[in-house]
Amino acid sequence: MYKFFFNLVFKRMDPEKAHYLAFRWIRLAARIPVLRTFVAAALAPRYKELRTEALGLRMHGPFGLAAGFDKNAVAIDGMTMLGFDHIEIGTVTAQPQPGNPKKRLFRLIADRALINRMGFNNEGSEAVAARLAARNPVFKATVGVNIGKTKVVPEEEAVGDYVTSTERLAAHADYLVVNVSSPNTPGLRNLQATESLRPLLTAVREAADRTVTDRRVPLLVKIAPDLADEDVDAVADLALELGLDGIIATNTTIARESLGLKSSPDLCKETGGLSGAPVKARSLEVLRRLYARVGDDLTLIGVGGIENAEDAWQRILAGATLIQGYSAFIYEGPFYARALHKGLAARLANSPYKTLAEAVGADTKKAAA
Numbered sequence: 001m002y003k004f005f006f007n008l009v010f011k012r013m014d015p016e017k018a019h020y021l022a023f024r025w026i027r028l029a030a031r032i033p034v035l036r037t038f039v040a041a042a043l044a045p046r047y048k049e050l051r052t053e054a055l056g057l058r059m060h061g062p063f064g065l066a067a068g069f070d071k072n073a074v075a076i077d078g079m080t081m082l083g084f085d086h087i088e089i090g091t092v093t094a095q096p097q098p099g100n101p102k103k104r105l106f107r108l109i110a111d112r113a114l115i116n117r118m119g120f121n122n123e124g125s126e127a128v129a130a131r132l133a134a135r136n137p138v139f140k141a142t143v144g145v146n147i148g149k150t151k152v153v154p155e156e157e158a159v160g161d162y163v164t165s166t167e168r169l170a171a172h173a174d175y176l177v178v179n180v181s182s183p184n185t186p187g188l189r190n191l192q193a194t195e196s197l198r199p200l201l202t203a204v205r206e207a208a209d210r211t212v213t214d215r216r217v218p219l220l221v222k223i224a225p226d227l228a229d230e231d232v233d234a235v236a237d238l239a240l241e242l243g244l245d246g247i248i249a250t251n252t253t254i255a256r257e258s259l260g261l262k263s264s265p266d267l268c269k270e271t272g273g274l275s276g277a278p279v280k281a282r283s284l285e286v287l288r289r290l291y292a293r294v295g296d297d298l299t300l301i302g303v304g305g306i307e308n309a310e311d312a313w314q315r316i317l318a319g320a321t322l323i324q325g326y327s328a329f330i331y332e333g334p335f336y337a338r339a340l341h342k343g344l345a346a347r348l349a350n351s352p353y354k355t356l357a358e359a360v361g362a363d364t365k366k367a368a369a
């Protein structure tokens, strides 16, 4: 039914307009008590065996919404209602910014992919912090806060910019993510080099500890699938050295080789980050590499091209404790998260593992043995 609706309505609309329309409906539905209770009862993860402990937090299930969908933290209840158990809001930048000129979001339907060059359009850390502070949640959800660099701030001043966001947002974050992997802010991905990343992550850690004194806010870094393997290893080593809590693998890719020749060449040539099915293989590969390097010492979050429960299961076996999705939600619709959790529960039941935690990294461990 959703696919019929997608073809009839969303497919004919500009992708960004379709996003905001769907977003408005989700937010509206979440404001109507009877409706939201009904939808949440149908879609929320309710499988005991999928209960997950990660980053010192208790969750109903491992699957959450990746950053970029709810940049300004306006639809946390709405997305929780749709079955996402953790919601990563952002990317939020210290200063508000409009993002890149439109058009900046493209659907590659035949490739089950998106290309975006949104450029961190968001209301800024002050406004988002105020919204999170005033929030009166209807549903219990884990809220991750993903922060990035303000575009007009020069690369040399990036640390101060991230620190400002941390000071404003850490108190409202169940976990905090330093995003250094979006391809749409010039120079941002240079921050993934360890000589830039070390001072950045150290300063963000210190700022979080200074601002939030009654608990330790888990800190993660989100990396690009385009890093060379040795750079993935270097980030993993640095994360261990600095006592980070986890790594999110991966963001979108600037590579285009994984695109089939299905979508129009003009679309494939659009500048920006490619997500969805074409990033699946590399995201999985990066995750495996990370788990082989860090084992259970860090929490790994797998994201990139997760379309169905089988993809999610593969990420867990590769080493992810948590998993996230974005692009496939556009194509699969409101039952996406529920289908994932349901399929995961079925896979776990048919596996040799008693708990999800036992399955984490099982394939990667086997390959190493």
Ligand SMILES: Cc1cc2nc3c(=O)[nH]c(=O)nc-3n(C[C@H](O)[C@H](O)[C@H](O)COP(=O)(O)O)c2cc1C
Residues within 6 Å of the ligand: 066, 067, 068, 069, 071, 090, 091, 105, 114, 116, 118, 120, 146, 179, 182, 222, 250, 251, 252, 275, 276, 277, 279, 303, 304, 305, 306, 324, 325, 326, 327, 328
């Ligand atoms: C339109 C769009 C906007 C995004 N914005 C952000 C963002 O602001 N911050 C971020 O860390 N990732 C962002 N992402 C990347 C996603 O969080 C995710 O890492 C990536 O899309 C791969 O997952 P997917 O294949 O399930 O979409 C964005 C992705 C899309 C499609």
